[in-house]
Amino acid sequence: MAACILDIHSKDELKHLRGRLVGSKNIRRTRKSVESMWKELGCYSRTAYRMSIASFHTLHSILQSDLCREFKVGKRTRGGDPNGEITTKLRLSAAIRFFAGASIYDIMLTHGMGKQTVYNSVYGVVNAVNSCEELSFNADGARFPSHAEQAEIAAGFLAKSAAGFDKIVMALDGMLVWTSQPSRADCEYLKMGERSFHCFRKDKFGMLLLAGCDHRAKFRWADVTHPGFTGDYLAWTTSDVGRELTEGGSKLVAPEHTIAGAVSDNAFCENETMATPIPGRSVSLEEDAYNFYLSQIRITIERAFGILVHRWGILRRPLSMSILKVPALVMCLLRLHNFCIDHDSRHTAGPDLRDEGAIVRAARRMKDKPCAVRLNSRGIPEDLAGSGHHFRDLPNSRRPSNQNDGMTPMRRMMKSVADQRLMRPRIT
Incomplete structure (x- = not known):
């Protein structure tokens, strides 16, 4: 039936249709919640997200209106999300993991997304963050x-x-x-x-x-x-x-x-x-x-450059x-x-606080190990x-x-x- 429909309708006739084309293959995926992923990561969750779960929820609440507008939440088109709608929280989670340096393929598996969906989430979060006045520099x-x-x-x-x-x-x-x-x-x-x-x-x-x-x-x-x-x-x-x-x-x-x-x-x-x-x-x-x-x-x-590069591994x-x-x-x-x-609080810059101390310790441990960007003993990416x-x-x-x-x-x-x-x- 699908083949017959594709034969009947030309490409020009299908241009007005949005979402997945009829007959396209769908890979079944299971969406995970951010909370369940956080629980599975355990003590490594902060390292994976570069922030606490409370800070993540705060960030999501700040960006929620911009994320809803960016990803057009509630305006699902025919065949657009065959595995279920992707929440803004899950999209933000995928973007933060991408910024922290996670592999795109690991994000696909943990979040139940396709490769292009992960990239769309990343670029959508970038637009939302840059358009949010509350996250402005001044x-x-x-x-x-x-x-x-x-x-x-x-x-x-x-x-x-x-x-x-x-x-x-x-x-x-x-x-x-x-x-x-x-x-x-x-x-x-x-x-x-x-x-x-x-x-x-x-x-x-x-x-x-x-x-x-x-x-x-x-x-x-x-x-x-x-x-x-x-x-x-x-x-x-x-x-x-x-x-x-x-x-x-x-x-x-x-x-x-x-x-x-x-x-x-x-x-x-x-x-x-x-x-x-x-x-x-x-x-x-x-x-x-x-x-x-x-x-x-x-x-x-x-x-500041050292903290930036250490935090966002990308x-x-x-x-x-x-x-x-x-x-x-x-x-x-x-x-x-x-x-x-x-x-x-753990990511407040200061000579006596744990975040900068962790960067310096990590830089010293990596001193004699091969890496793409080497941090010196002060944690600065020279x-x-x-x-x-x-x-x-x-x-x-x-x-x-x-x-x-x-x-x-x-x-x-x-x-x-x-x-x-x-x-x-x-x-x-």
Whole structure:
């Protein structure tokens, strides 16, 4: 009967029908509940999901309306779900396991889904997370922290600073998001060559993630729009926030406050809103002391990258997806990283808390073992962090120098270190 129906109706006549075509083969699958999978995993459930079950339920309640809209819950078409409708909680579970680094085939077996259904769940959750205002980096979905938030961040960094630096509102650096070699079709669509996505320093293809975090290692601003060939400086000056701050006259950063940027190969430059370490080896004792105490703050962004990569294992291997989908996926992972810090006490960034301690211990255990992305003794992914510190993206291999002769926040910090007669601690 099915064969007869397919013979009668042409392809054009079947275009208006939605769902599975008549006569298509169906594989019987059994859907599992998230609670039953959690129970079977036992003490390993937190490792598998990177959060507690209470945090998972909280995340689902936050995203439920967006997930229902994304997956069109209640609008089932003929033959669309022959094994039963897939709940939004199950789709979120599949996506979180995928982000944590689980194999797509294991997710298929445990969740009772087909391969394409798992991918659809992942991309649907990415869209839901990125469209959820409650999971935004800053209050009211702002692209950059407000002055009130900056005051809170500066107070948090002050508590971490042994030199009393109290005007830092963000730690900024870049990381390479490792991907497979982009397809020719994607490169033609973007009108750039495949080599543009190749980072020569890391010898990997990828996208450049330029991000800033607060004192809790929460990401407060991020840009994932440049290929891996791009240097940090060019990515910063061509981003929306970087361009506005570089041109001057912006009130985005509170008066007399500053961003702590990286210095490798002059990736960032000193100005009214940027403080960097002083490069080179021929520095005075006061400048060396300033570099040391600024690094106490600047290392926060490197720790944030370490926690991000350790938490979401998908970033430890090349992303085998269209390069066009990478930015949305990375922004989703950054938002979920922030969610874990806010809603799961074990994942709150801090030098004395268990989450970071677990990362450092795992990095030390893996020190002599082969792995795709190696974490150093501090839990920082050195194979990925600091990806854009090269000069091939600018002519004459030079960065413009700061022409402001006034007392920048960086100079005030250097003067504070000198006035306190602070020195770099000696290793005994």
